[in-house]
Amino acid sequence: MKTTLTVNGQLRHLDADPRTTLLDALRNHLNLTGSKKGCDHGQCGACTVIVNGRRINSCLSLACMHDSDEVVTIEGIGTPEHLSALQQAFVSHDGFQCGFCTPGQICSATAMLDEVEAGWPSHVSADVTAKQDLTVEEISERMSGNLCRCSAYPNIVDAIMDVAGSAKR
Numbered sequence: 001m002k003t004t005l006t007v008n009g010q011l012r013h014l015d016a017d018p019r020t021t022l023l024d025a026l027r028n029h030l031n032l033t034g035s036k037k038g039c040d041h042g043q044c045g046a047c048t049v050i051v052n053g054r055r056i057n058s059c060l061s062l063a064c065m066h067d068s069d070e071v072v073t074i075e076g077i078g079t080p081e082h083l084s085a086l087q088q089a090f091v092s093h094d095g096f097q098c099g100f101c102t103p104g105q106i107c108s109a110t111a112m113l114d115e116v117e118a119g120w121p122s123h124v125s126a127d128v129t130a131k132q133d134l135t136v137e138e139i140s141e142r143m144s145g146n147l148c149r150c151s152a153y154p155n156i157v158d159a160i161m162d163v164a165g166s167a168k169r
Contacts, residue, residue, distance in 0.1 A: 001064045007032065008076025018064050022056075023047045025063035026073060034074035034103045038147075045146030048104035049073050055111035057145070074103035077110060086110055089159035097150035105146050109160050112142045116164070134164045 001018040004011065007030060014020075014029055026032045026049070035058055038046030042060040049058045050072040078084035086106055089095065096102040116138075121128040124141045132138060139157050148156065 023058035095159040
């Protein structure tokens, strides 16, 4: 099925089986291997990408469903030469160990910080109408869809808090 996506700011054309997931399209058809296939069931978050400004599990979504959508993968957030503030914070706070979940964690955290900035409450928000403070509890709840087998959670939270405090990504 012919599908056109804007991936990391670049117009990309796919001709893939309509059953191809967005994750498989990114990895196998567009050679963007930063997003990882962890559980392939939407439970681990390793495949998290940002579509039209919202984070999704790309393993649960068909590529053809995203015709004309804007997709941002880890490759579009920063480069080794020019890390985003969040990527730099992950390095500075040792927010990764094996690194397998890190692309999904960073994509999710990037979108999560935008959600907070837009005033979206979470399940643990005390007042859904107030500006949300990014406490450890808030970050933990908002990032709960992203698992880390190495248990680097405290460092991931520290990295996110560091960037949230500087308010620039």
